[in-house]
Amino acid sequence: MSSLYHPTVARLTYRALLGRRRALILFTLPGLLLIISLAVRLLTGSDDGTADAILGGFAMATMVPLIGVIAGTGAIGPEIDDGSVIYLLAKPVKRPTIIVTKLIVAIGVTAAFSAIPTLLAGFVLNGNANQLAVGYAVAAAVASVAYSAVFLLLGTVTRHAVIAGLVYALVWETFFGSVVAGARKLSVQQWALALGQKVADGDVITSDVGLATGVILLLVVTVGATWYAGRKLRSLTLAGEE
Amino acid sequence: MTTIAIDNVSRWFGNVVAVNDVTMNIGPGVTGLLGPNGAGKSTLINMMGGFLAPSTGSVTLDGDPIWRNEQAYRHIGIVPEREAMYDFLTGREFVIANAELHGLPDPRGAARKALDTVEMDYAGSRKIATYSKGMRQRVKMASALVHEPSVLLLDEPFNGMDPRQRMQLMDLLRRMGAEGRTVLFSSHILEEVEQLAAHIEVIVAGRHAASGDFRKIRRLMTDRPHRYLVRSSDDRALAAALIADPSTTGIEVDASTGVDGGLHIQAVDFARFTELLPRVARDQGIRLLTVSPSDESLESVFSYLVAA
Numbered sequence: 315m316s317s318l319y320h321p322t323v324a325r326l327t328y329r330a331l332l333g334r335r336r337a338l339i340l341f342t343l344p345g346l347l348l349i350i351s352l353a354v355r356l357l358t359g360s361d362d363g364t365a366d367a368i369l370g371g372f373a374m375a376t377m378v379p380l381i382g383v384i385a386g387t388g389a390i391g392p393e394i395d396d397g398s399v400i401y402l403l404a405k406p407v408k409r410p411t412i413i414v415t416k417l418i419v420a421i422g423v424t425a426a427f428s429a430i431p432t433l434l435a436g437f438v439l440n441g442n443a444n445q446l447a448v449g450y451a452v453a454a455a456v457a458s459v460a461y462s463a464v465f466l467l468l469g470t471v472t473r474h475a476v477i478a479g480l481v482y483a484l485v486w487e488t489f490f491g492s493v494v495a496g497a498r499k500l501s502v503q504q505w506a507l508a509l510g511q512k513v514a515d516g517d518v519i520t521s522d523v524g525l526a527t528g529v530i531l532l533l534v535v536t537v538g539a540t541w542y543a544g545r546k547l548r549s550l551t552l553a554g555e556e
Numbered sequence: 557m558t559t560i561a562i563d564n565v566s567r568w569f570g571n572v573v574a575v576n577d578v579t580m581n582i583g584p585g586v587t588g589l590l591g592p593n594g595a596g597k598s599t600l601i602n603m604m605g606g607f608l609a610p611s612t613g614s615v616t617l618d619g620d621p622i623w624r625n626e627q628a629y630r631h632i633g634i635v636p637e638r639e640a641m642y643d644f645l646t647g648r649e650f651v652i653a654n655a656e657l658h659g660l661p662d663p664r665g666a667a668r669k670a671l672d673t674v675e676m677d678y679a680g681s682r683k684i685a686t687y688s689k690g691m692r693q694r695v696k697m698a699s700a701l702v703h704e705p706s707v708l709l710l711d712e713p714f715n716g717m718d719p720r721q722r723m724q725l726m727d728l729l730r731r732m733g734a735e736g737r738t739v740l741f742s743s744h745i746l747e748e749v750e751q752l753a754a755h756i757e758v759i760v761a762g763r764h765a766a767s768g769d770f771r772k773i774r775r776l777m778t779d780r781p782h783r784y785l786v787r788s789s790d791d792r793a794l795a796a797a798l799i800a801d802p803s804t805t806g807i808e809v810d811a812s813t814g815v816d817g818g819l820h821i822q823a824v825d826f827a828r829f830t831e832l833l834p835r836v837a838r839d840q841g842i843r844l845l846t847v848s849p850s851d852e853s854l855e856s857v858f859s860y861l862v863a864a
Contacts, residue, residue: 321656322653322656322657323657325653326642326653330644396638396640397636397638397640398640398641400634400638401654401657401699402657403607404606404629404632404634405658406627406629406658548624549609549624550607551607551608552607
């Protein structure tokens with residue numbers, strides 16, 4: 315089997331992802347976004363500035379990375395931690411196939427629980443005026459890809475993937491980025507926003523990096539992280555506890 | 557005929573040597589890998605299963621290296637020691653998934669057969685999360701057997717099983733061995749290994765300590781020097797009488813704990829010494845107050861084997 319996708323690996327991965335308790339966060343955050351959007355729309359009416367603040371400040375800055383952490387690390391981390399990954403590894407299936415399959419599932423789950431709610435929230439907030447909803451949804455979808463790859467790698471290399479992921483998502487992207495201007499250039503969120511900016515009308519969505527830079531960095535990070543995760547999995551050592 | 561060849565293999569973790577220059581061949585039939593906890597059995601099995609690279613030396617399956625060779629798993633079935641499985645699946649779903657991962661043409665049929673073999677068909681539609689330890693062990697077996705491998709590796713398979721489950725599993729492994737498969741299991745309990753394995757490899761402190769059939773291993777283990785702690789009504793007189801006999805090689809009077817510290821006796825001929833001691837005591841009119849073996853721990857039995 316030389317394909318990079320294995321349906322059985324995919325089935326096991328998404329059942330594990332959606333079956334765990336932490337999957338509740340997958341439903342909670344988008345739910346929260348939609349409730350806030352609905353409340354804001356009802357209270358203040360349609361307004362581009364408010365819509366931008368909610369979609370940029372909450373959906374892109376907080377919700378997408380958090381869902382990325384849960385789906386990305388959750389797609390492989392728990393299996394490595396508890397040792398059940400042995401049932402995948404002790405098979406004539408290429409290790410990169412396992413990684414790429416898990417990446418596809420993580421991207422699918424992250425996008426489903428972040429890009430789609432972002433799109434819906436955008437329509438609720440201002441009826442997609444200035445293509446704001448679509449722009450942010452595209453940015454969220456693109457960010458889902460890179461986040462999934464990065465957090466899948468984290469799940470492969472460290473037992474503390476969730477913590478490491480949260481630190482990156484919240485401290486680096488959210489806090490550090492707002493204090494140190496340079497840090498914003500090295501942020502999946504900003505690269506994805508560069509694409510969102512292109513899709514939306516005018517300059518409602520803004521990014522600290524140009525479109526070309528954003529696309530290139532997204533590709534480099536996604537491909538690099540996936541390649542490295544496959545490599546790590548190839549030489550994964552299951553420490554024997556005696 | 558499938559043979560796992562371990563050739564001058566060492567494996568260290570940082571400064572700790574877990575496996576030290578081991579060479580052995582595991583061929584068809586049931587082989588027991590015996591050793592105390594922490595001896596390096598799991599490290600060896602992990603290397604045979606392709607989950608650990610040897611630091612030096614080679615581990616091969618019919619000549620092909622196992623490390624970083626996914627194709628080797630077409631011939632190897634692994635029953636890990638760890639409990640974790642995909643608990644959210646039913647037993648049958650789990651075995652079917654394993655069959656699919658092996659790329660078998662009829663995953664459902666293969667899974668049914670494997671579950672039949674371990675007599676778990678009746679519980680196949682229950683979630684693994686609801687299984688008892690013995691049931692989990694059997695489903696693990698089914699998942700390892702689903703592609704009818706020629707090699708079966710089991711890490712401490714009897715741990716935590718009750719006697720009936722133990723017997724069932726032993727029967728099953730015997731059958732696998734009789735069919736010409738290469739079955740290797742690890743255990744730290746001699747009796748367990750004796751009952752099941754025609755061939756035993758002993759590993760102690762990372763070294764290959766002994767190899768052979770269970771009679772040979774058993775003899776090695778009873779022929780070793782035994783140490784006893786003996787207290788009596790007259791330690792020194794008893795010591796003098798015992799040392800005259802060649803079955804003892806050393807006697808130490810323990811003065812550390814005061815007057816009746818007792819004697820530390822090293823005996824080299826187990827049978828002769830056990831007959832000698834009461835006879836000498838009776839002849840000399842000495843009362844024996846304590847006679848206890850002081851090093852019957854498995855660890856000391858094994859460490860003797862390493863030195864031998």
